[in-house]
Amino acid sequence: MGGSSSSLLDENKCNYIRGRAEAELKNFSPHYRRQYAVAFFRQLHDEVEQHRTVQTQLLKHRHTEPGKVLHEEVMTHYSAELKKWKERYVLVRADYSLEIHENYDSFLNGASPKIRLLPAGGAVLMSEDQYSALADRFFPDPSGVSEENAPPMVSMPDQFPVYLWQPYQKHSYFCFHGADSQKSFAAVLGDCIRHQNHDYQKKTKCEVRAFLEAVQFYRQEKGHYGSWEMLIGKDVQVLSNLVMEELLPSLQTELLPKMKGKKNDRMRAWFAIVEDAYNVVMSQVSTGLAALEEECRAATKQQEGLIRSDMDQIINSKNFLAGKLKATVSQPAVKCCMENVQPYLSSILEELMGPISSGFSEIRFVFEKEVNKMSKDYQESSSIDKLKKGLAELGDLPFTSLKMQPCYRKVDVLCEQLQELRNRFKFSNTDRLVQITQNYMQQATANMIHTTITFIGCVLESGPVLMKWNTAI
Known part of the structure; x- marks a missing residue:
């Protein structure tokens, strides 16, 4: 956020935070050790059973190399350290991390990025009013006094801003000269957030399965049985979120009353304190979790022979x-x-499937539109090189955020529609449902296009190219 936490987060307070993180890790460890043993056994059992992969109608799209650049652009970025706006070269990798470089030349010369963002839990906002409302929501001002005509937290140099809000971390500010660039970059950030939130949880590694199950049982031990909104990001982030959830109330009680000055100044200072505390927690959790994983790996390795026998x-x-x-x-x-449950399933499924079906129908429309355009271009030119270029562009479609946005918007309405889930089943995390659905939509699009390109590639290798394509699916 910029700003300084000054002496409000001194060494004694940092030690207190480290102690809280260490205590949380100590309480979490028995759950992790138990679930690690369970996950390790399942892994060995699957090896013995040799489960066959289910045959699907579509070929599965190969994962893109994590280092591949999906999006790159020069834009105006606010430097919190310099407290000024600078032109920066910004790129998004295929692992959906965001890199901010000094300029394009420094990137070409192999310099490390000035900032690397993993925007798990982030929110993309495109107006000062939206950002101010979210900032107010997360600033528990003890005075409760609103300031009329207060200056913005950060003054924008142009009228097309993009704010990246991240819980417990420094917020990022970008600005553009036109609405098209603003919307395009906001769509890219939305993709980054969705994948950073949930991609880790799709992994089948023993450590990942054990961690997610341990978090579930640990929260249940505390009396929390519902969906958790902060189950986002990788293991260190999730466990740090657990610590921060317990830690924040005490920091608010002790530090907020001591803060003086105008509301915006106090808000900057508070967000800086939260960021500093989060960094202390992350460091402590990262070290402790790595040691715990190594301990469990060594223990299960010793038991592997006995388990197999x-x-x-x-x-x-x-x-x-x-x-x-x-x-x-x-x-x-x-x-x-x-x-x-049963009496309400039909109505809930109807609420769910309407927007989801609409989203997949939109995917089909976008896919057919792109394939028809490519087919028409080929028929007019009969150029194999032009066809190959069209295929390459088609392959980029699932990762072209702005083109996929109309598909994703169809399911965004679920956040507002699923009131029945909230009221009856205390399911508040509809954002998770929407984002995972959108990730599946993107994966289905990638699979569909990969199958199409593979088929056309076989035709190119085996004989004359078909002059007319049937795009029905």
Whole structure:
């Protein structure tokens, strides 16, 4: 955010924060050790069973190299250190990280980026009013006094701003000369946030499965059984979010009353304090979690031979215990579902499937439009080189944020429509539902295009190119 936390976060307070992070990690560790052993066993069992991959209608798109550049642009960026606006070269990698370089020449010369952002949990805002409203929401001002005609937190040099809000971290500010550039970059940032939020959770590695299950059981131990909005980003970020959730109330009580000055000055100072605290937590959690993972890897490695030799006995014991548990809880669970869930499923599914079906229909429309354009260009020129160029452009479609935006917007309405989920099932995290759906939409588009390009590539290799394409899918 800029600003300084000055002496409000001194060494004693930093030590206190480290202690809170260490205590949280200590309480979390038994859950992680237990779930790591479970995940490791499942991994060995899957190796023994050799489950076959299910055949799908579409070929799965190969993952793009993480270092590939998906978007690059020179734009005006606010430097919090210099407290001034600078022209910067900004790029987005295929791992959906954001790099801000001094300029294009420094990038070509191999210089490290001045800033690298992983915008998990971020929000993209395109007006000062939106940003100010969000800042007010996250600034628990004890005075409760609003200031009329207060200057903006950051004065924009042009009328097309993009604000990147990140919880617990420094916010980023960009500005553009035109609305098209503003909308294009905002769409790119939206893609980055979606993937940074949820891509880690799709991984099947033993450590990832163990961590996510441990977080679930750890929160349940504290009485939290619902969906958690801060289950975003990688393991260190998620565990740091857990610490910050417990830590923030005490920091607010102790530090906010001591802050003086105008509201904007106090707001800057408070966000700087939160960022400093988060950095202390992240550092402590990163070191502790790495040691915990190594401990679990070593422990399970020692047990691997015994597990493999006793695999059948373990499976039989597991199935026996599962049967006993099922017999105990099945009847009341079924009764509860029939009375409290089943009557509302139809209406909820109808609310869900309307926007989702509309989104996938829009994907089909965009895909057909691009393929028809490519087909027409080829038929007019009969140029193989032009066809190959068209195929390359088609392959970039799933990663061209602005072209995919109309598809994603179709499901954005779910955040407002699913009131029944919130009221009846206490499900508040509709943002997660929308973002994961949009990620699946992007993956389906990539699979569809990859299948099409592969088919056309086979035709190119085996004989004359078909002059007319059937784009029906």
